[in-house]
Amino acid sequence: MSVSLEKSNRVVSIDVFRGLTILVMIFVNDVASVSNIPGWLKHFPPEGNGMTFVDLVFPAFLFIVGMSIPLAVRKRIGKGDSTLTILKHILIRTLGLIIIGVLMVNMGRLNSEITGMSKSLWMLLVFLSVILVWNSYETKNRYAYILRGTGIFVIIFLAVIYRGGPAENITWLQTSWWGILGLIGWTYITSCIVYFLFRNHIAGMAGVLFFFISLYIGERTGAIDFLSGVNEVLWLGGHIGGHTAIATAGMIVSMVFTSSDYLKTDKEKITWTLVFALILFLTGFMLYPLYGINKNMATPAWDLYCSAICAVLFVLLYFVIDMKGYKRWTFVFSPTGSNPLLAYILPDIFYAILGLLHITFIGVYLSDGILGILRSIIITALMVILTSFLTKKKVRLHL
Secondary structure (H helix, E strand, O other), rough: OOOOOOOHOOOOOHHHHHHHHHHHHHHHHHHHHOOOOOHHHOOOOOOOOOOOEEEEEEHHHHHHHHHHHHHHHHHHHHHHOOHHHHHHHHOOOOOOOOOHHHHHHOOHHHHHHHHOOOHHHHHHHHHHHHHHHEEOOOOOOHHHHHHHHHHHHHHHHHHHHOOEEEHHHHHHOOOOOOHHHHHHHHHHHHEEEEEEHHHOOHHHHHHHHHHHHHHHHHHHHOOOOOHHHHHHOOOOOHHHHHHHHHHHHHHHHHHHOOOOOOOOOHHHHHHHHHHHHHHHHHHHHHHHHHHHHHOOOOOOHHHHHHHHHHHHHHHHHHEEEEEOOOOOHHHHHHHHHHHHHHHHHHHHHHHHHHHHOOHHHHHHHHEEHHHHHHHHHHHHHHHHHHHHHHHOOOEEEEO
């Protein structure tokens, strides 16, 4: 889920932005289970009209996914990969994200008695298999193939035996929604298509961004009712339109900062991006009275406000890190920035192990108020340390 530029052309702030986003994502996912904490530490109520900083974390990751796409495609082209090879990689990566996303979204529904396996064990085996399948093995020897094959076999086995829901209404794996990683997968493949079509035309890509915003408006007004069949599988107004609009904004900013084809100096790039962010914000402001701000609904104002905020945050990071050279503190975000998928799933592995061992004191004594917040901070720090340790031990997940 990560990509780096060649050393001579590296934009360190992109890696830091990714690492910061994953670190905050680990914290907000954990603190979500804590009671009696300030509202700004949780998602805004799904039926409400507004957002907290927590509602910015997922779009920040979509934005960084968009920023990474131009770098990854250019790198592969530079290595001599054909368009067909690159598209094959994109499809495989998308499929991997969707598979993991669907497995994760069904974990909470698992019926242990009918499945014949405890929820904690099923979860643990899923995530350990994900590590086996998507680890970047240094050498492609038979042991690597055995490990990867074992992971694939276990995932298939776990999917086959899965049964979820109450005893009176047992079902198999469902896609009522695709899970965070699944949504990222759909956004990724859609954004890659956009990049291949408009990678030499920033103005065209900006037009596509607003086209995706218009999908939500089209859905609300009935203009795209003829696509209802597709909409039942992929929510065009939100999951495709809104999320891809955010990733497209990331692609545009990445193209400006990592290529000299558009703007030459740092001052020009920063000025252009800040103006771009202002346009996004003002457009969101104009659409706000019509549809409000809602993360779950992926309303246009939410898409555009989040894109604008991410663009400004990136400019600040770029100014401090790449222009002024203040890089010493960035080591904090290196583990999560270089190995984001592993960092993302480690908390689930941690809680699955606690469940297997029947260790419940965290849920009983450390899930309320300030103690719960401190717990989430400590767990986040431990996950960063563990990610760093495992990365050094050559456990590096790459979709």
